Amino acid sequence: MQTITGKVEEKLYQNRYLVDEGRPHIRVAPHVKPSEQLAALVKICPAGCYSRTEAGQVEVAPDGCLECGTCRIVCAGTGEIEWNYPRGGYGILFKFG
Amino acid sequence: MTDHFDAIVVGAGPSGNAAAYTLAKAGLSVLQIERGEYSGSKNVQGAILYADALERIIPDFREDAPLERHIVEQRFWMLDEQGHMGGHYRSDSFNEEKPNRYTIIRAQFDRWFSAKVRAAGALVVCETTVTALIRDNHGKVCGVRTDREDGDVYADVVIMADGVNALVASRSGLKKEVRPEHVALAVKEMHFLPEDVIQSRFNIGEEEGVVIEAMGSVSVGMVGTAFLYTNRESIAIGIGCLVSDFAEAQVRPSFLLDRFKAHPSIKPLLAGSEVKEYAAHLIPEGGLKAVPQLYGDGWMIVGDAAQFVNAAHREGSNLAMTSGRLAAETVIEAKSRNLAMTARTLSAYKAALEDSFVLKDLHKYRRLPDVLHGNKHFFTEYPRLFSQAAQTMLRVDGVDKRTKEKQVRKAFRSSRRVTGLIGDVFNIARAWR
Numbered sequence A: 001m002q003t004i005t006g007k008v009e010e011k012l013y014q015n016r017y018l019v020d021e022g023r024p025h026i027r028v029a030p031h032v033k034p035s036e037q038l039a040a041l042v043k044i045c046p047a048g049c050y051s052r053t054e055a056g057q058v059e060v061a062p063d064g065c066l067e068c069g070t071c072r073i074v075c076a077g078t079g080e081i082e083w084n085y086p087r088g089g090y091g092i093l094f095k096f097g
Numbered sequence B: 001m002t003d004h005f006d007a008i009v010v011g012a013g014p015s016g017n018a019a020a021y022t023l024a025k026a027g028l029s030v031l032q033i034e035r036g037e038y039s040g041s042k043n044v045q046g047a048i049l050y051a052d053a054l055e056r057i058i059p060d061f062r063e064d065a066p067l068e069r070h071i072v073e074q075r076f077w078m079l080d081e082q083g084h085m086g087g088h089y090r091s092d093s094f095n096e097e098k099p100n101r102y103t104i105i106r107a108q109f110d111r112w113f114s115a116k117v118r119a120a121g122a123l124v125v126c127e128t129t130v131t132a133l134i135r136d137n138h139g140k141v142c143g144v145r146t147d148r149e150d151g152d153v154y155a156d157v158v159i160m161a162d163g164v165n166a167l168v169a170s171r172s173g174l175k176k177e178v179r180p181e182h183v184a185l186a187v188k189e190m191h192f193l194p195e196d197v198i199q200s201r202f203n204i205g206e207e208e209g210v211v212i213e214a215m216g217s218v219s220v221g222m223v224g225t226a227f228l229y230t231n232r233e234s235i236a237i238g239i240g241c242l243v244s245d246f247a248e249a250q251v252r253p254s255f256l257l258d259r260f261k262a263h264p265s266i267k268p269l270l271a272g273s274e275v276k277e278y279a280a281h282l283i284p285e286g287g288l289k290a291v292p293q294l295y296g297d298g299w300m301i302v303g304d305a306a307q308f309v310n311a312a313h314r315e316g317s318n319l320a321m322t323s324g325r326l327a328a329e330t331v332i333e334a335k336s337r338n339l340a341m342t343a344r345t346l347s348a349y350k351a352a353l354e355d356s357f358v359l360k361d362l363h364k365y366r367r368l369p370d371v372l373h374g375n376k377h378f379f380t381e382y383p384r385l386f387s388q389a390a391q392t393m394l395r396v397d398g399v400d401k402r403t404k405e406k407q408v409r410k411a412f413r414s415s416r417r418v419t420g421l422i423g424d425v426f427n428i429a430r431a432w433r
Helices: A008-012 A036-044 A070-074 B014-025 B051-055 B106-119 B167-171 B195-201 B243-249 B253-261 B317-336 B343-354 B357-364 B368-374 B381-394 B401-432
Strands: A026-028 A050-052 A058-060 A081-083 B004-010 B030-033 B048-050 B069-079 B084-090 B101-103 B123-125 B130-135 B141-146 B152-160 B183-192 B208-216 B224-230 B234-242 B274-284 B299-301
Touching: A008 B274, A026 A058, A036 A050, A036 A058, A036 A070, A036 B243, A070 A081, A070 B243, A070 B274, B004 B014, B004 B141, B004 B317, B014 B030, B014 B106, B014 B317, B030 B152, B048 B051, B048 B317, B051 B317, B069 B381, B084 B208, B084 B381, B101 B208, B106 B123, B130 B152, B130 B167, B152 B317, B183 B243, B183 B253, B208 B381, B234 B243, B234 B253, B299 B343, B317 B343, B317 B357, B343 B357, B368 B401, B381 B401
Parallel strands: B004 B030, B004 B152, B030 B123, B069 B208, B152 B299
Antiparallel strands: A026 A081, A050 A058, B048 B101, B069 B084, B069 B101, B130 B141, B141 B152, B183 B234, B183 B274, B208 B224, B224 B234
16 A cells, blocks of 8 residues: 655645735734634645644745635634735636646 | 726636626627736636537637547546446547537636637736725725726626635625535646547547546545546546535545545556646535525626536536626626616526526525535445445355345445435435436
């Protein structure tokens, strides 16, 4: 049985992005302890944009974002995420889509 | 640039392009706003193009549209860990002069469609994100605000075709936020292989294509399905499950996709391929229940933004194009009669949808999302039981067939009990009616 890593970094490497430096389109609100929903994003974001800090908070680095909106919808009720589309022209540029 | 148009279309996917094209073709002044670098650069789909919906908009689209392969064979697979069982339908009758379904690559197809929209006379502005609706003193929608400097533009009517997240409508309070149980998160990869390798691997000719839809162990207990579509020299492979299930099970989507790719029934089909893109997208799966108010004073919602997907049949782009066309025709009709774009006038859009397959099909399957959501064993137990049954009946090992049949029946009964089996048949039959 082979091991399946599902390593997302290697997958994102294939993609084309135009990163809007210094203007992240997703922000996580300051928090002490993340809600269950926010914590789930560390696993379920398809681009692996969310991670845990050593202190247990959830942070986002949206450079590899695929702009699907999953995090936005999962955390809509908690208000922990501020989510906008990147400025026109920036973000993921699908070659095939 | 004039800042007043007959219509503004937000978004340049299938629904937005269908709307903008139809409006421009009828001589109306149209502004279409797209946030991507070009139409298609933000769009993701499997993708299957349903010819009928496009033919009603651009009858001769086959002459220059970038089509990959027309589909001659559909495979439906139920997977367990070791293999699959299922049905295939293949017919030479699909090799017709005007084929019914094609695989397409959306970034290319949408670009082609967008060129048609421009040629029809619409003004298409890319790299611009619509941030809000503008209303007049009476509350009627009369334009949109964009992220461009001095980016306010006005129109008699705004058609929101901004996709599944439908940010413009939900942030304007015109629709409720999408619920996690009403959308599936799908992840997808593009695998490149030489044309002749694809043809020999799938037993197809030069222009012919195959679709595989799969369910079962691949969704690890979540409500979801997987797919594999053959393009000319690439294979699109993906898997999608409800966002609410992802949130609960906390499974990594990329892991799920890699696991599907490693399945013994799938792996040989992809052997030696080169991956060139990884994408993720939400798919509306809530059915009729999730469809918002579709029109109001000065606005309409079309396509994925209106949650128009027939999940049972994996159809979406055809509902999108049809809704875009019907919204446009509503505006054209109102213009010709000099009617103001009030909710009353635009209610003709909903009536047209009700008269079409779009709302008829969503109505037919209105119970299905809840049935599947509340009965996950359709995605776990049944594929396993059917595979096991096939294994039992096909393995020749000295056990007599009557005993084998008993084993199969016993497996079904012990898994679902007789009442469960009857309930399942009833629920699915009722949801499908």
